[in-house]
Amino acid sequence: MLAGRRDVVDADQRIADEILGILFTGTGHELIGLGKPEHRLAWAQEHREWLWPDLRLDFSEHAYLLPIYQDEHPEIVASKASQMGLSEWAITDAFWAGDARGANVLYLLPGTGDVQDFSTARIGLAIEASEYIAGIISPDYADDSYRTQARDRQTLKRIRNRFLYIRHGSVKADGRAPHLKVAQIDMVIYDEYDEMDRRAPAIAAKRLGHSHLKWQRWISTPTLPDFGIDAELKASDFRQWHVRCASCGDDQPLLPFVNLIKQVDGAGRPTKWFHSRGHPEWPFVGCRKCGKPLNRTGEGRWIPTNIGPDRHGYQVSRLLSPRVDLSELIRAGQSYDEEAHRQWVNQDLGMPHQVGTGGYSATLLRGVQQPYAWPANSWRCAMGVDVGSVLHVVVRRFRKDGAGRQMRRAVHVATVDRFEDLDPLMRRFDVRQCVVDALPETREALRFAKRFDGKVKLAWYSAGSGAKRDEAAREKPTEEYMLDLDRTRTLDALWSFYRSGDIENSQMLGADNELHDHLQAMSRVVETDRNGNPVARWVSARADHYAHADNYANVALDRLGPPAEGDTAVLIAGDGKGNGRDREESAWR
Numbered sequence: 001m002l003a004g005r006r007d008v009v010d011a012d013q014r015i016a017d018e019i020l021g022i023l024f025t026g027t028g029h030e031l032i033g034l035g036k037p038e039h040r041l042a043w044a045q046e047h048r049e050w051l052w053p054d055l056r057l058d059f060s061e062h063a064y065l066l067p068i069y070q071d072e073h074p075e076i077v078a079s080k081a082s083q084m085g086l087s088e089w090a091i092t093d094a095f096w097a098g099d100a101r102g103a104n105v106l107y108l109l110p111g112t113g114d115v116q117d118f119s120t121a122r123i124g125l126a127i128e129a130s131e132y133i134a135g136i137i138s139p140d141y142a143d144d145s146y147r148t149q150a151r152d153r154q155t156l157k158r159i160r161n162r163f164l165y166i167r168h169g170s171v172k173a174d175g176r177a178p179h180l181k182v183a184q185i186d187m188v189i190y191d192e193y194d195e196m197d198r199r200a201p202a203i204a205a206k207r208l209g210h211s212h213l214k215w216q217r218w219i220s221t222p223t224l225p226d227f228g229i230d231a232e233l234k235a236s237d238f239r240q241w242h243v244r245c246a247s248c249g250d251d252q253p254l255l256p257f258v259n260l261i262k263q264v265d266g267a268g269r270p271t272k273w274f275h276s277r278g279h280p281e282w283p284f285v286g287c288r289k290c291g292k293p294l295n296r297t298g299e300g301r302w303i304p305t306n307i308g309p310d311r312h313g314y315q316v317s318r319l320l321s322p323r324v325d326l327s328e329l330i331r332a333g334q335s336y337d338e339e340a341h342r343q344w345v346n347q348d349l350g351m352p353h354q355v356g357t358g359g360y361s362a363t364l365l366r367g368v369q370q371p372y373a374w375p376a377n378s379w380r381c382a383m384g385v386d387v388g389s390v391l392h393v394v395v396r397r398f399r400k401d402g403a404g405r406q407m408r409r410a411v412h413v414a415t416v417d418r419f420e421d422l423d424p425l426m427r428r429f430d431v432r433q434c435v436v437d438a439l440p441e442t443r444e445a446l447r448f449a450k451r452f453d454g455k456v457k458l459a460w461y462s463a464g465s466g467a468k469r470d471e472a473a474r475e476k477p478t479e480e481y482m483l484d485l486d487r488t489r490t491l492d493a494l495w496s497f498y499r500s501g502d503i504e505n506s507q508m509l510g511a512d513n514e515l516h517d518h519l520q521a522m523s524r525v526v527e528t529d530r531n532g533n534p535v536a537r538w539v540s541a542r543a544d545h546y547a548h549a550d551n552y553a554n555v556a557l558d559r560l561g562p563p564a565e566g567d568t569a570v571l572i573a574g575d576g577k578g579n580g581r582d583r584e585e586s587a588w589r
C-alpha cells in the first residue's frame with residue numbers, strides 16, 4: 001500500500017523508508033514516535049468517534065461515507081454538496097496520515113480568514129473531542145520560516161514528530177506564495193478547491209517532491225462545469241452512489257435532476273418533481289424507472305462511471321443526506337435571483353452550474369408579448385428610469401394569472417424629456433416604488449426623489465462581488481435616497497424573469513420596438529479574472545437605455561413586493577385585440 005509513486009529516491013528517503021519498514025513490521029513505531037499503523041476507518045472509529053464534542057461519527061444514516069473512510073488511494077477527489085460530512089472526513093484523513101502513516105500534511109484553504117476559522121473552530125474542536133488526538137498534538141508552533149504580517153499568520157500543528165501545515169491558497173500578483181514554501185510534505189488536502197487561486201495547487205503539489213506517498217485530496221462544492229473540482233472529478237474514476245429500487249429492482253445512481261426534479265423552466269427552476277399524489281409540497285426521491293419512492297439513505301454502492309483513471313472520485317449529492325428537507329430544497333430552487341440559484345445548484349444539489357452566456361433572443365422576446373392594451377392608468381406600480389439625453393421609462397405591476405402566478409406586467413413604456421415629466425406618471429400609475437439612475441443628473445434625480453419622498457431611490461451600479469461605488473460620487477446627504485445595485489446580479493435577475501416567462505409585455509409594442517431592441521443589444525459574457533476565475537458581465541453592442549430602465553423597474557417591483565391577499569388589484573382582461581384599455585378593479589380601493 002505504501003509502495004508506488006516513487007520516482008526518485010535519495011539518501012534521506014532511503015533512511016526514511018527503512019524507518020517506515022521497521023514501523024510497518026510492527027517494531028519500533030514507538031521508537032520514532034508514530035502511532036500504530038491502523039487503517040483509516042479503524043483509526044477514525046477508535047480515535048475520532050466524536051468528530052466534534054457534540055457530533056458522533058455514525059455510518060448508520062451515512063452509508064455513503066463508509067466506503068470513503070475505507071478508501072486509502074493516493075489520490076481522492078470529492079465533489080460534494082454542502083454539509084455532507086466530507087470536511088470532517090478530510091480532517092480525520094489529515095490526523096490519521098500524520099499519526100499512523102508518518103505523513104507531513106499540508107491542509108490548503110482558499111483565504112487567510114478561512115485558515116484562522118478552520119484552525120480555531122474545526123481543528124480546535126476536533127482536538128477537544130478526542131483525548132487521543134489531544135495527546136499526540138503539540139501546541140501551536142511559532143512559525144519562523146518566513147516573515148508574515150499579523151493577518152497572514154499561519155498555523156502549524158505538530159502530530160507526534162510530524163507536521164500539519166494549515167495554509168491559505170492565495171498567490172501574489174507576481175506569482176509568489178511564500179507561505180506555501182513549507183518543508184517537504186507527503187500529502188496535500190485542497191479544501192474548497194474551487195475557491196482557491198488557480199495557481200496555488202501547482203505550487204503546493206511541488207512540495208510533495210520526493211515523498212514516497214505523494215497523496216492528494218481534492219474537496220469542494222462544484223462551481224462550473226469542467227472547472228476546478230468538476231475537472232478533477234472527470235479526470236478520476238467518477239463514482240456515483242447507486243441504490244436499488246425495492247419496487248422494480250432497478251439499480252441506479254441518485255441524481256437530483258433525475259430522481260427528484262423532473263422538469264425545470266427556462267431559468268433552471270424546478271417546475272415538476274416527484275411528489276405524493278396531489279401534494280406537490282411532499283416531494284420524494286423517486287425511481288427513474290417505475291417512479292416509486294427510493295430509500296435514499298439505505299444501502300448502496302459507489303460505482304465508477306469512468307474506467308481507466310488511477311484516481312478515485314466521488315460525486316456526493318445532497319440527496320444522500322438524511323437531514324435534507326426535500327420540500328425546502330425545491331423551494332430554494334425557485335428563487336428568482338440568479339446568484340441564489342447558482343448557490344442552490346452548487347451548495348444544495350452539489351452540481352456544477354453553467355454560467356450562462358447569451359442574451360435576449362428574438363424568440364424569447366416574442367414569447368413574452370401578450371395580447372393586452374396599455375392602460376391609461378393603473379394601481380400599485382413600480383417604475384424604472386434610465387437617464388440619458390432623454391429619460392427612458394418602464395412601468396410594471398404585479399398581476400396574478402389564472403394559475404395564481406405573479407406576472408410582471410408592463411403597463412407603460414415610453415420616453416420623456418425632463419424629470420418634471422415623470423411627476424404625472426407617478427400619479428397616473430400610482431407608483432409606489434421608483435428606481436432612477438443616479439448618474440449623470442444626480443441633482444435633478446435627487447430633486448425628483450424629494451418630491452416623492454420615500455417612493456424614489458437613486459441607483460448606482462456596482463461592478464459586482466466586493467466592488468464598492470466610487471467614493472467620490474458619494475454625496476453624504478443623499479444617503480437615504482441611494483440604492484446600490486450589483487450590475488451583473490440585477491441584470492441576471494432581469495434575464496431570468498424573461499426566460500422563466502414571468503414577464504408580460506404588451507403586443508401593442510409591435511414587432512420591432514425599442515424596448516426589445518435595447519434588450520437584444522446586451523449579451524452576457526464570461527471572462528477570466530486575474531486569478532483565473534470566471535466572471536460574468538453584461539456588455540452592450542449599442543444603445544441599451546430601455547434595458548436598464550426595465551432592470552430598475554424590476555428592482556423597484558421587488559422592493560414593492562407582490563400585493564398581500566385582500567390587497568389585490570384585480571385586472572379584468574382587455575379585449576385582446578390591442579384596442580381599448582384594461583379595466584382594473586381593486587379590492588382595497
Ligand SMILES: [Zn+2]
Nearest residue numbers: 245248287290
Ligand atoms: Zn423502480
